[in-house]
Amino acid sequence: MPSREDxxxxxxxxxxxxxxxxxxxxxxxxxLRVQGTxxxxxxxxxxxxxxxxxxxxxxxxxxxxxxPGLVNSxxxxxxxxxxxxxxxxxxxxxxxxxxxxxxxxTPDTVRTGTELAAIESIRAGVTTLADMYWFERxxxxxxxxxxxxxxxxxxxxxxxxPDQGSIDEGFALVDELVERFAGHPRITASIAPHAPYSTGxxxxxxxxxxxxxxxDIPVQLHLAEMVSETEWAAREHGCRPVETVDRAGLLGxxxxxxxxxxxxxAERDLLAERDVRVAHNARSNAKAGRGIAPVEALRARGIPxxxxxxxxxxxxxxxxxAQFGPVAMFQKLAGGSRAPMPARxxxxxxxxxxxxxxxxxxxxxxxxxxxxxxLIRIRLDxxxxxxxxxxxxxxxxASAACDVRDAMVAGRWLMRDRQVLTLxxxxxxxxxxxxxxxxxxxxxxxxxxxx
Amino acid sequence: MPSREDxxxxxxxxxxxxxxxxxxxxxxxxxLRVQGTxxxxxxxxxxxxxxxxxxxxxxxxxxxxxxPGLVNSxxxxxxxxxxxxxxxxxxxxxxxxxxxxxxxxTPDTVRTGTELAAIESIRAGVTTLADMYWFERxxxxxxxxxxxxxxxxxxxxxxxxPDQGSIDEGFALVDELVERFAGHPRITASIAPHAPYSTGxxxxxxxxxxxxxxxDIPVQLHLAEMVSETEWAAREHGCRPVETVDRAGLLGxxxxxxxxxxxxxAERDLLAERDVRVAHNARSNAKAGRGIAPVEALRARGIPxxxxxxxxxxxxxxxxxAQFGPVAMFQKLAGGSRAPMPARxxxxxxxxxxxxxxxxxxxxxxxxxxxxxxLIRIRLDxxxxxxxxxxxxxxxxASAACDVRDAMVAGRWLMRDRQVLTLxxxxxxxxxxxxxxxxxxxxxxxxxxxx
Numbered sequence: 001m002p003s004r005e006d007x008x009x010x011x012x013x014x015x016x017x018x019x020x021x022x023x024x025x026x027x028x029x030x031x032l033r034v035q036g037t038x039x040x041x042x043x044x045x046x047x048x049x050x051x052x053x054x055x056x057x058x059x060x061x062x063x064x065x066x067x068p069g070l071v072n073s074x075x076x077x078x079x080x081x082x083x084x085x086x087x088x089x090x091x092x093x094x095x096x097x098x099x100x101x102x103x104x105x106t107p108d109t110v111r112t113g114t115e116l117a118a119i120e121s122i123r124a125g126v127t128t129l130a131d132m133y134w135f136e137r138x139x140x141x142x143x144x145x146x147x148x149x150x151x152x153x154x155x156x157x158x159x160x161x162p163d164q165g166s167i168d169e170g171f172a173l174v175d176e177l178v179e180r181f182a183g184h185p186r187i188t189a190s191i192a193p194h195a196p197y198s199t200g201x202x203x204x205x206x207x208x209x210x211x212x213x214x215x216d217i218p219v220q221l222h223l224a225e226m227v228s229e230t231e232w233a234a235r236e237h238g239c240r241p242v243e244t245v246d247r248a249g250l251l252g253x254x255x256x257x258x259x260x261x262x263x264x265x266a267e268r269d270l271l272a273e274r275d276v277r278v279a280h281n282a283r284s285n286a287k288a289g290r291g292i293a294p295v296e297a298l299r300a301r302g303i304p305x306x307x308x309x310x311x312x313x314x315x316x317x318x319x320x321x322a323q324f325g326p327v328a329m330f331q332k333l334a335g336g337s338r339a340p341m342p343a344r345x346x347x348x349x350x351x352x353x354x355x356x357x358x359x360x361x362x363x364x365x366x367x368x369x370x371x372x373x374x375l376i377r378i379r380l381d382x383x384x385x386x387x388x389x390x391x392x393x394x395x396x397x398a399s400a401a402c403d404v405r406d407a408m409v410a411g412r413w414l415m416r417d418r419q420v421l422t423l424x425x426x427x428x429x430x431x432x433x434x435x436x437x438x439x440x441x442x443x444x445x446x447x448x449x450x451x
Numbered sequence: 452m453p454s455r456e457d458x459x460x461x462x463x464x465x466x467x468x469x470x471x472x473x474x475x476x477x478x479x480x481x482x483l484r485v486q487g488t489x490x491x492x493x494x495x496x497x498x499x500x501x502x503x504x505x506x507x508x509x510x511x512x513x514x515x516x517x518x519p520g521l522v523n524s525x526x527x528x529x530x531x532x533x534x535x536x537x538x539x540x541x542x543x544x545x546x547x548x549x550x551x552x553x554x555x556x557t558p559d560t561v562r563t564g565t566e567l568a569a570i571e572s573i574r575a576g577v578t579t580l581a582d583m584y585w586f587e588r589x590x591x592x593x594x595x596x597x598x599x600x601x602x603x604x605x606x607x608x609x610x611x612x613p614d615q616g617s618i619d620e621g622f623a624l625v626d627e628l629v630e631r632f633a634g635h636p637r638i639t640a641s642i643a644p645h646a647p648y649s650t651g652x653x654x655x656x657x658x659x660x661x662x663x664x665x666x667d668i669p670v671q672l673h674l675a676e677m678v679s680e681t682e683w684a685a686r687e688h689g690c691r692p693v694e695t696v697d698r699a700g701l702l703g704x705x706x707x708x709x710x711x712x713x714x715x716x717a718e719r720d721l722l723a724e725r726d727v728r729v730a731h732n733a734r735s736n737a738k739a740g741r742g743i744a745p746v747e748a749l750r751a752r753g754i755p756x757x758x759x760x761x762x763x764x765x766x767x768x769x770x771x772x773a774q775f776g777p778v779a780m781f782q783k784l785a786g787g788s789r790a791p792m793p794a795r796x797x798x799x800x801x802x803x804x805x806x807x808x809x810x811x812x813x814x815x816x817x818x819x820x821x822x823x824x825x826l827i828r829i830r831l832d833x834x835x836x837x838x839x840x841x842x843x844x845x846x847x848x849a850s851a852a853c854d855v856r857d858a859m860v861a862g863r864w865l866m867r868d869r870q871v872l873t874l875x876x877x878x879x880x881x882x883x884x885x886x887x888x889x890x891x892x893x894x895x896x897x898x899x900x901x902x
Contacts, residue, residue, distance in 0.1 A: 074775075080837075084844035088793045119834045285555045287848075288781035289788040316848035325773065326780065329737035337740040337874055355723065382769055383570045384852065385533075386880060387887035393535035397767035402853040429837060436838040 007036030009056035011047050014131050016380065018067040018391065019364045020351045026391070032066055034373040037185070037410040039076060042367050043264070045306055060376055064405060065391065067347075068366055069127025070320045071354030073306025074220070074258040074279035078105065080120065081314035081435060090289075091228075097313060098159060098362040099333040100136065104439055105162035105348045110135040111142055112435050115428045117318055118146035122420050124319040124401035127409045130279065130308075131390040132192035132220045137177050140187045142190040147414045147422045149374060151358055152177065152257075153192030153220040156207065158199055167203055170314030171210065176272060186410060188218070195222035196244045197232040204248030211254055218254050218359055221245065224267070225259035226290065250277060256357055258308065261285055261293045268294065272301035277357040280349070282326040284310030292330040296340050306354035307346070320350055343392035357447040377406040458487030460507035461862070462498050467831065469518040470804045471817045475795055477842065481566055483517055485824040488636070488861040493721060493818050499797060500546045507807065512828055515856060516842065518798075519817055520578025520825040521771045522805030523711040525671070525833035526759025529556065529583045530566030532886060533764035534828050541740075542679075546776055552802075554569035554586065555844065555890055556613035561586040562593060563886050566879045568769055569597035573871050575770040576827040578860045581707060581730065581809050582758075583643035583671045585614040588628050591638045598873045600825060602809055603628065604671040607658065609650055618654055629668060637861060639669070641707075646673035647695045648683040655699030662705055669705055675711035675718070692717040700725060700853065707808055709759065712744045716720065720744065723752035728808040731800070733777040735761030743781040757805035758797070771801055775847040794843035819888030828857040850888065 010033070018031040019042065031435070033056075041047065041448055048365050086096045110133070121129060131139055132153035141352035153176045155161070156170040164170040178189040191214075193199040193207045211219055224230075225239050234242045242263065242339060245251045253275035260271070260278045260444040271278070280293050295305050309315045315323075324346050331341035355365030364374045381390055385398040407415040414422050461484070461877055468481040470493065484492035484507075492498065501507055532555070541893045561584070572580060583604035591603040605628045606612070607621040615621040629640040642665075646651040662670055675692050677679075684692045691881050693798045695713065696702045704726035711722070711729045722729070729746050758774050760766045766774075775797050782792035806816030815825045830852060831839055836849040858866040865873050 082840075083836075083838070083849065084840040087841055088789050092789075099822060116834055116837065123834065191580040211461060275869045283776060283780065283848075287789065289783040289786055289791070291784065291787075295898060303821050316844065322776065322851075325734065326777065329734065329777065332740040333737050333742065335740055336483065336538050336742075338541050338543075338738065340740070371594050381880070383567055383574065383876060383880065384770060385534075386567065386883055387452065387534070389533075389887075390538055393538045397734075398534065400773075400851055402851060429832070432837055436840075 003278075009050065009054060010034045010059065011056050012059050012061050012066060012377075013047050014063060014064045015061045015377075016365045017042060017367060018065060018393065019368065020068050021368055032367060033373070034408070034411050039367060039371050039373050041371055047318060048304050061379065065378040065380055066375055067378065068351040068364065069352050069376050069407060069409065070125045071306055071358065071365065072121065072126045072129040072309055072318060073256070073354045073357045074281060074308035074310060075117075075129055075131055075318060076313075077117035077129070077139055077313030077318070078110045079115045079130050079311035079313045081109060081113040081320070081432070081439070083316050085313055101162050102160060103328035105134055107135050109435055110138045112138045112428070112431045114142040115423055116432050117312070117418050118142060118148060119423050119425055120318045121148065121429060122146065122407050122414045122422075123404065124317075124321060125319055125378070125404035125407060125416065126318065127357065127374045127376065127407060127414070128358065128360065128364060130220060132190070133171070134161055136173070137180055140177065140181055140189070144184070144187050145422065147269070147412050148362075148408050149186040149190045149364065150411055151180070151190040151218055151220070153190035155192045155194050156199060156203065157194040158203060160421070167206070171206070174210070177191065178214065186304060190218045190220050191249075192220040195225065196231065197229045197242045198275070201237065201244050201248045203219055203243060204250050210250035213445055215254065218256055219250065220256045220258065221250070223257040223260055224262045225285075227262070227449065230262055240264065240267060242270060246270065246274075258310075259285060259293065260298065261291050263294060268297055268301060271298070272303050276303065277356060278303055279308040280305050280327065281308045281310040281315065282323050282330055284314040286326065286330065287314065292334045294334075295327070296298055296331050304353050304356040305349055307350045319401045321399060321401045322351065328396055343390065343396040346396045347392050352375060372409075373411040374409050376404050376408075379403050379405050456638060458862075460491070461485045462509050462515060463505050463512050463668040464498050464509060464512060466512045466517045466828075467514060467842065468493060468818060469516060469798070471519050471799060472818065472819055476617070478806065478852045480761045483818060483826070485859070485862050488823055490818060490820055490822050492823050509570040509643055513672075514831065516829040516831055517818065517826055518829065519802040519815065520827050520858060520860065521576045521801050522757055522809065522816065523572065523577045523758035523760055523769060523771055524707070524805045525732060525761060526568075526580055526582055526769060527762030528568035528580070528582050528590055528769070529561045529584055530762035530764040531567045531660045532560060532883070532890065533762075534563040534767050536764055545559070552613050553720060556585055556701045558586045558589050561589045562885055563640050563798075563879070563882045565590045565593040565595075566874055567883050569593055569599060570586060570874050570876055570879060571866045572599065573597065573858050573873075574855065574857060574869065575598060575768075576771060576829070576855035578769055578827065578865070579806065579809065579811065579815060580827045580856055581641070581671060583641070584807065585612055587624070588631055591628065591632055591640070593683065595635070595638050596873065598860050598863050600811075600815065600860055601639040602639045602641040602669055602671070604669075606639035606643045606645050607650060608645040609654060622657070625661070629665065641669045641671050646676065647692045648678065648680045652695050652699045654875070655696060655701050657693070659700035662701070666705065669707055670701065671709065672701070673707040673882060675859065676711045676736075678713070681713055691715065691718060697721065697725075709761075710736060710744065711740050711749065714745060719748055719752060722749070723754050727754065729754055729756045730808060731756050731760040731761040731778065732759045733774050733781055735765040737777060738765065743785045745785075746778070747782050749785065755804050755807040756800055757808035758801045770852045772850060775801065779847055781855065794841065794847040797847045798843050823860075824862040825860050827855050827859075830854050830856050
């Protein structure tokens with residue numbers, strides 16, 4: 001293996017730099033230096049010269065913003081293929097989503113949907129994501145080829161899934177996934193029991209046992225998302241959903257809990273006590289009419305909360321910028337004041353705190369020396385964002401995914417000037433069109449009419 | 452004046468056409484024909500040939516969407532200059548916004564701020580807007596030059612404003628505005644008492660008298676926006692804000708009421724009875740932590756409700772696409788279900804119903820023969836929106852302002868391929884930068900620290 005000195009050096013200069021460290025350091029005009037996969041320098045003013053003889057590639061970013069790549073802390077990538085289906089209909093999961101998946105989801109459609117999702121994510125400045133779905137090995141392979149970073153969570157459920165005939169088969173898929181990505185620098189396998197109501201305490205117990213033997217593998221779970229879930233826990237176990245997870249022994253430091261809408265004060269305390277981390281799906285929850293997650297209350301207890309898009313059949317896109325406004329607005333609405341959830345906290349959640357949710361904050365999430373070079377470059381010259389008085393407010397309330405110009409993961413450019421470099425966009429869009437045509441007939445059969 | 456036959460004909464074909472008529476007519480592959488300022492044909496399939504000898508310009512839009520231009524039913528355009536200032540601070544109006552305006556707002560800064568706003572609006576597919584601000588004549592002149600359509604409302608208030616030393620002077624500005632734009636085909640003067648609490652019943656009575664003499668001039672008013680307003684009405688008049696407007700004789704068919712958050716059931720009924728129309732500022736209201744306007748309840752009573760951005764110091768942008776998601780989500784949140792506010796209703800509010808709020812629905816708001824040719828062309832080939840199963844859901848939850856390719860008002864192209872044709876964007880951005888530098892010192896003096 002070559003020594004670090006052999007790796008090429010890239011120095012980005014004349015940049016506005018948001019470090020997103022504990023002090024929210026901002027360089028109005030600064031620079032950042034990458035060597036190999038790592039950030040090796042960052043600062044204000046002009047970049048210092050390199051030691052004698054070392055060459056570098058210098059890139060003038062012309063006042064654009066450099067910031068850490070965004071972290072999407074919960075999604076179902078292949079559901080890009082279903083975006084816009086089943087809108088405005090309550091009680092969709094069992095009536096609509098799962099039958100659709102059983103008919104349409106195969107390794108091939110998963111591949112195509114994930115390729116589309118990867119392109120969309122890169123173009124929105126997302127460099128790391130946590131996915132949970134079916135045929136997760138395929139998803140991991142696509143993310144790897146796309147150059148993205150992520151957790152890939154093989155989902156387990158007791159209902160009939162597209163990829164497993166039994167829970168035993170589900171665990172076999174998990175084991176295969178873990179083996180496939182063992183030691184991978186960017187792709188981390190994860191085990192994802194679907195939800196308390198869709199696995200039951202026994203399966204969650206088995207996951208807890210499995211997790212005890214694999215303590216480094218994160219667990220992903222939908223939790224406290226639906227009223228029907230609360231009713232299930234009361235009816236079946238005489239308790240609340242969080243307690244079913246706790247009884248199963250799964251409520252611990254390895255757990256990433258998505259949604260967490262319906263929580264009592266005691267449950268919030270318990271999540272904090274057990275070092276659970278939370279993925280907040282603002283738009284998806286609101287579109288479902290379910291409510292506003294108590295994000296301020298959870299963060300006040302020290303619980304890391306990341307921002308998430310959920311699957312595109314629920315939230316329609318994988319665009320984290322489209323979440324920023326809602327994340328802020330919902331907490332202000334819930335608090336009855338402008339004060340909750342200031343813009344810079346939203347940006348922290350989308351980067352460093354999202355990385356902490358995924359257990360990756362020592363590796364990514366801020367532009368600090370020694371971290372992986374996962375970063376995005378954002379233009380600030382669109383008339384829609386000018387003038388820039390407060391760059392965090394600009395990012396949260398005025399910027400858009402299309403302002404992301406470049407994206408880098410582990411020192412590798414995934415996008416330059418809005419062109420994704422790691423996937424062939426026209427070929428993927430053609431594949432998507434073909435899959436959508438094939439889906440057409442299934443859609444009609446499902447509900448008796450074209451959805 | 453030339454006869455209509457002398458006007459050039461433009462035929463757009465191979466378009467997906469959203470008519471936004473009562474039946475929500477959609478042509479999966481269709482065409483639209485413009486002659487002079489008017490839509491003279493629209494339909495499915497291929498455009499029929501013109502009568503012998505008539506020439507036309509044919510434009511293949513390659514499957515892009517054609518739909519009516521968007522209507523922003525309430526804004527304060529020059530406040531683009533203040534976007535991102537005073538974030539996360541409660542009680543801003545008297546502590547922050549008004550002092551800032553007194554120091555910084557002149558005809559020159561209004562011109563620059565409005566030029567920036569016009570560019571931003573056109574690029575977001577907004578072709579018609581209702582503004583209320585100071586130095587409104589200048590705003591009308593900029594909108595006219597930009598080729599936009601709009602109501603321009605000279606604001607009146609009893610607090611010290613940047614443009615009037617007394618209410619008499621305010622009325623003089625209104626009269627001047629009305630004279631300036633009399634008979635203008637696109638710019639309509641409007642009278643805009645600021646709000647009940649900031650004008651008082653006597654001034655509102657004087658506006659009502661003035662309006663009785665000018666029944667065709669729309670009235671714009673902030674109404675039922677703040678808890679402090681409800682407290683003012685109770686304290687000063689022993690009633691609710693809506694009743695103060697009613698006592699003044701101003702609650703009638705000419706009134707466009709912005710916000711309408713805090714309304715009793717009886718007040719909702721009264722607004723419907725009096726043919727008042729409402730501008731809904733979803734993001735602005737939510738960012739202020741004020742609440743969710745009862746849009747479903749108002750529309751159920753037959754009240755036309757338009758979508759609005761409010762000023763960019765409150766809502767940060769003039770991008771109506773950024774409102775679509777919140778408009779839908781907030782009603783679903785308030786209703787506790789996915790069912791309220793289906794996507795196509797959001798699109799109706801942003802077009803035909805918004806036009807009705809402004810009193811322009813016989814002239815614009817849908818792509819029907821005989822209406823003004825105010826339309827936008829939107830690309831549907833971005834990976835973020837593909838595949839398109841439900842084009843209304845696509846527009847509301849996945850599309851973005853940057854997808855708007857072309858914009859036309861009254862048969863004139865204001866933008867082609869994202870280039871605004873009626874204003875020089877680089878010159879305007881340079882002017883904005885200069886104004887922002889000049890503002891800098893004022894900002895520092897205002898709060899003792901840089902905002």
